[in-house]
Amino acid sequence: MVQVRMEASILGANDLLARKNRGIFARQGTLVVNLMSSPGSGKTTVLERSIDYLHDRLRLGVIEGDLYTDQDARRIEKKGVPVKQINTEGACHLDAKMVGEAFESIGEKLDLLFIENVGNLVCPAEFDLGEDFKAVVMSTTEGNDKPSKYPLVFREARVVLLNKIDLLPFTDFSVEQFREDVAKINPHAPVFMVSGRTGEGFEAWIEWLLEEVRKKRAEA
Numbered sequence: 001m002v003q004v005r006m007e008a009s010i011l012g013a014n015d016l017l018a019r020k021n022r023g024i025f026a027r028q029g030t031l032v033v034n035l036m037s038s039p040g041s042g043k044t045t046v047l048e049r050s051i052d053y054l055h056d057r058l059r060l061g062v063i064e065g066d067l068y069t070d071q072d073a074r075r076i077e078k079k080g081v082p083v084k085q086i087n088t089e090g091a092c093h094l095d096a097k098m099v100g101e102a103f104e105s106i107g108e109k110l111d112l113l114f115i116e117n118v119g120n121l122v123c124p125a126e127f128d129l130g131e132d133f134k135a136v137v138m139s140t141t142e143g144n145d146k147p148s149k150y151p152l153v154f155r156e157a158r159v160v161l162l163n164k165i166d167l168l169p170f171t172d173f174s175v176e177q178f179r180e181d182v183a184k185i186n187p188h189a190p191v192f193m194v195s196g197r198t199g200e201g202f203e204a205w206i207e208w209l210l211e212e213v214r215k216k217r218a219e220a
């Protein structure tokens with residue numbers, strides 16, 4: 001019982017800060033995407049490829065969440081966009097306080113902010129960061145069972161990206177089964193099939209993102 005009360009208190013405090021973040025993002029007209037995945041899905045590669053498509057069209061920024069290293073942040077920095085590293089030092093997710101402070105330190109007006117969360121399909125889904133929506137990246141090398149084993153993250157996601165489709169011929173991954181399982185959990189989430197390595201499928205994902213940015217600008 002004590003554990004339940006403590007968890008409710010932690011999430012409640014986080015939600016207050018998330019609402020504050022959301023207000024700041026809304027006033028600036030910044031679309032904020034919370035990228036979530038398990039380790040090894042290719043999330044950073046998908047982010048790099050997305051930046052390649054968007055860098056000349058939008059003002060971009062990235063908040064990088066990781067347990068201890070800054071390896072991913074250094075990869076993103078090479079793309080020429082402002083990036084802020086958050087090391088959680090063992091915590092399995094980012095929270096709204098971390099994100100708010102990181103965004104403030106970037107100090108630039110952005111059209112689109114990517115938050116690359118810690119690689120984990122459980123904890124990040126429970127924490128509101130003030131983002132506009134969550135996006136789940138999953139790879140064909142992970143197998144078909146992830147939506148059924150981790151339904152919360154797929155239920156919370158606004159959009160799903162199936163990465164490493166270039167490796168489909170070398171796996172027994174069933175795209176049909178994957179789509180069916182995602183649709184059962186979240187029938188409204190579009191699924192984009194992409195390859196971060198080759199760039200295949202990115203045009204549709206990028207156009208979808210640009211439309212979301214346009215909507216956010218109109219609201220602002």
